[in-house]
Amino acid sequence: MRRAPKPRRKYPCDVTNTQNPSTPPVQHAAGSPDTPLDGITIGLDIGGTKTHGVRFEDGIPVADDSAGSSNVQNVSRDQAARNLAELFGRIGGGRVDRVYAGSGGIDTDDDAAALAALIQPLAPEASITVVHDSRLLLAAGRANTGVAVIAGTGSAAWGRNADGGEARAGGWGYLLGDEGSGYWLGREAVRHSLRRMNQGLPIDQLTAALLASCGLDHPNKLIALFHSPDTGRRFWAQQARNVVEAASAGHQDSAELLDQAGRDLAALAGQVLGQLKIQGPVILGGGLGMNVAPLQESFRRYLEADGITDVRVLDQEPVFGVLQLLAEPA
Numbered sequence: 001m002r003r004a005p006k007p008r009r010k011y012p013c014d015v016t017n018t019q020n021p022s023t024p025p026v027q028h029a030a031g032s033p034d035t036p037l038d039g040i041t042i043g044l045d046i047g048g049t050k051t052h053g054v055r056f057e058d059g060i061p062v063a064d065d066s067a068g069s070s071n072v073q074n075v076s077r078d079q080a081a082r083n084l085a086e087l088f089g090r091i092g093g094g095r096v097d098r099v100y101a102g103s104g105g106i107d108t109d110d111d112a113a114a115l116a117a118l119i120q121p122l123a124p125e126a127s128i129t130v131v132h133d134s135r136l137l138l139a140a141g142r143a144n145t146g147v148a149v150i151a152g153t154g155s156a157a158w159g160r161n162a163d164g165g166e167a168r169a170g171g172w173g174y175l176l177g178d179e180g181s182g183y184w185l186g187r188e189a190v191r192h193s194l195r196r197m198n199q200g201l202p203i204d205q206l207t208a209a210l211l212a213s214c215g216l217d218h219p220n221k222l223i224a225l226f227h228s229p230d231t232g233r234r235f236w237a238q239q240a241r242n243v244v245e246a247a248s249a250g251h252q253d254s255a256e257l258l259d260q261a262g263r264d265l266a267a268l269a270g271q272v273l274g275q276l277k278i279q280g281p282v283i284l285g286g287g288l289g290m291n292v293a294p295l296q297e298s299f300r301r302y303l304e305a306d307g308i309t310d311v312r313v314l315d316q317e318p319v320f321g322v323l324q325l326l327a328e329p330a
Helices: 077-091 109-122 133-140 182-198 205-214 221-227 233-238 240-248 252-276 286-291 293-305 318-326
Strands: 015-018 040-046 050-057 060-068 098-103 127-132 146-151 155-160 166-170 282-285 311-313
Touching (some): 040 077, 040 133, 040 318, 050 077, 050 318, 077 109, 098 109, 098 133, 098 318, 109 127, 127 133, 133 282, 133 318, 146 252, 146 286, 155 252, 166 252, 182 221, 182 233, 182 240, 182 286, 205 221, 205 240, 205 252, 233 240, 240 252, 240 293, 252 282, 252 293, 282 286, 282 293, 286 293, 293 311
Parallel strands (some): 040 098, 146 282, 282 311
Antiparallel strands (some): 015 127, 040 050, 050 060, 146 155
């Protein structure tokens, strides 16, 4: 038996965009309950590297696929539209009743409305809801209250308390923040390599791996490549793997970078916890957060030092948080 939906305070950047108000409500099979999970729902988790989509039919996932990023902070609007069209071509066929999308970079109502406008032509009869992707993460962590921390291409923290209060930290984008993210690690690997070059030190394990990954033969060439229009946030975020692999092989400077990433992410969580006056849970997600054990260990350690012990690593993809959010309609 489903629980009665709980009222949910609307976050300032949540936008529900129904383009066809004159369209009659979706009709369900005779005798079936008219609940928020009935019908066809497309859930989207839009990150800096990919767009993950799941098609739910009456709350059951029946199709799961991915395409390139449709976050316009990372790709052009035209590319975002093409990636969304590619994904909907695989999972969005036929009638769609609603689309629920979580994306990074949703900082204003205008941001949310702009993304909804890209989605609408692909599901013209659907209601469309757009939220910040950290909201998906908390719900996917099976929590109604607490703090979600994203450590992926970028980083951000968002939380909610039992009184409906909400707070965020970070999520300002790579030029202003993204501490502890994949981009941050990739950039720090470049800085590490250039610093050693300036100091006249030999190429070490991390620099060698970075040069090989970038197809370069000297650290000095990293400067031009870093500023080249041919590389960008996603490219440098992908270089984080060199830090992770070097740390695993015993490279001390790389291990220290992962430790600093965990500390910075813990600081984001701590800021939100303090604003909301709660003790957790804290749920860590994102590609780095879910897959890099040393970063997880650092994150836990710094939070535990501040008395925060309910720290979890997300165990399912954030897009599955759509089901919980739908059960808590505004």
